[in-house]
Amino acid sequence: MQIALAPMEGLVDDILRDVLTQVGGIDWCVTEFIRVSDRALQPPAFLKLAPELARGAQTRAGVPLRVQLLGSDPTLLGESAAAACELGAPVIDLNFGCPAKTVNRSRGGAVLLNEPELLHSIVASVRRHTPAHIPVTAKMRLGYASSHGALECAQALESGGAAQLVVHARTKLDGYKPPAHWEWVARVQEVVKVPVYANGEIWTVDDWRRCREVCGVADVMLGRGLVSRPDLALQIRAFEAGEVLPPMSWQALLPLLQSFWRQAMHKLSPRYAPGRIKQWVAMLTRGYPEATALFDQLRRETDCQRIAALLGLEEQQPTNGLESREAISI
Incomplete structure (x- = not known):
C-alpha cells in the first residue's frame, strides 16, 4: 500500500x-x-x-x-x-x-x-x-x-x-x-x-x-x-497491520506547530505569515478541541511576537521573508 x-x-x-x-x-x-x-x-x-x-x-x-x-x-x-x-x-x-x-x-x-x-x-x-x-x-x-x-x-x-x-x-x-x-x-x-x-x-x-x-x-x-x-x-x-495506534495528542502536535511557525517566519513576510498558521490551526479544529481554543486566540492576531507566545515559543524575530505570496484567508 x-x-x-x-x-x-x-x-x-x-x-x-x-x-x-x-x-x-x-x-x-x-x-x-x-x-x-x-x-x-x-x-x-x-x-x-x-x-x-x-x-x-x-x-x-x-x-x-x-x-x-x-x-x-x-x-x-x-x-x-x-x-x-x-x-x-x-x-x-x-x-x-x-x-x-x-x-x-x-x-x-x-x-x-x-x-x-x-x-x-x-x-x-x-x-x-x-x-x-x-x-x-x-x-x-x-x-x-x-x-x-x-x-x-x-x-x-x-x-x-x-x-x-x-x-x-x-x-x-x-x-x-x-x-x-x-x-x-x-x-x-x-x-x-x-x-x-x-x-x-x-x-x-x-x-x-x-x-x-x-x-x-x-x-x-x-x-x-x-x-x-x-x-x-x-x-x-x-x-x-492489525494494530491500534493511539491518536497523536495535542502535546505531541504542538512541536509541529512550533516548527511550522519558525519556518513561516523565516520564509514569509510578517504580513503573510500569520495567515498561514491560522489556516492550518483552523483545519486542526476538526480533530483537536485545543486547536479550537487556539484559533479563537489567533483569529484576529497579526503580531508575530504574540503569535509565537501563543504557540509557547520564546521571542521570535521575524525576517523580511523570502516570499510574499499571500496565503488563503480564513
Whole structure:
C-alpha cells in the first residue's frame, strides 16, 4: 500500500510538506501546481515552489517529492517538464483536477476533462520531452460537470503515457462537497492497466476502510484529512497491520506547530505569515478541541511576537521573508 500527500495549492507548501512528512507514514508528496502558461518555465520558477529540488527532491524526512505542472499547451508543458527533470525531479505529475474558477478560466485543471484528446496530447508531449526512466503521472477528477466521460479521460491519460493515475472521486462542480464517489475509482481501475490511487473525503481510518471496500484499490492520496490529522497515515498503516495506534495528542502536535511557525517566519513576510498558521490551526479544529481554543486566540492576531507566545515559543524575530505570496484567508 502506498500513501501519498496531496498537492493542495495555497496550503501544502514546502513548509507544511516538511512538517507533515516528519510525522511518518507518507511514501511520497507532490508540489503545489506549477502553472505553465505562455512560455516554458526556467529553474527559478521550480525552485520557488519546490525548494526540495536543491536537496535531492526530498523533504528533510527523506520523503520523495514529485513536481506537478498545470497548463494546456502540450509543447510548453513538455519543455517545462524537461527543465524540471534537469533539476532532479524524480516524477512529473500533471494536474487535471484543480476546480478553482480562475484556473479553469485559463484552461487549466479540471476544465480540460472536457477534452480527452487534449489530455492525451499533453501527456504524450511530456512523455516525449522527459527521460524514459522518469515516470509521468496524472491527477484527475471524475469530470467537469458530470462523470460520464471519466473512463474516456482515464484511458486518454494512460494511452498518452501516464504511468499512474490519482482519481479525486468528485467532479469539478462537486467541488469538495461530500460524498466522494469512490465507486468510480473502481470503474477507472477496470479500464486502465496502470495503478490507480483513490483520493477524496478520507478523514479517518474508518473512511479509508470504507473507501477501500468500495473501490478495491490499495493505494490512496490523503489531502485535507492528513492536514487535519497529521498522524492519519500512521493510523492507517497501523490498522492495516492489525494494530491500534493511539491518536497523536495535542502535546505531541504542538512541536509541529512550533516548527511550522519558525519556518513561516523565516520564509514569509510578517504580513503573510500569520495567515498561514491560522489556516492550518483552523483545519486542526476538526480533530483537536485545543486547536479550537487556539484559533479563537489567533483569529484576529497579526503580531508575530504574540503569535509565537501563543504557540509557547520564546521571542521570535521575524525576517523580511523570502516570499510574499499571500496565503488563503480564513
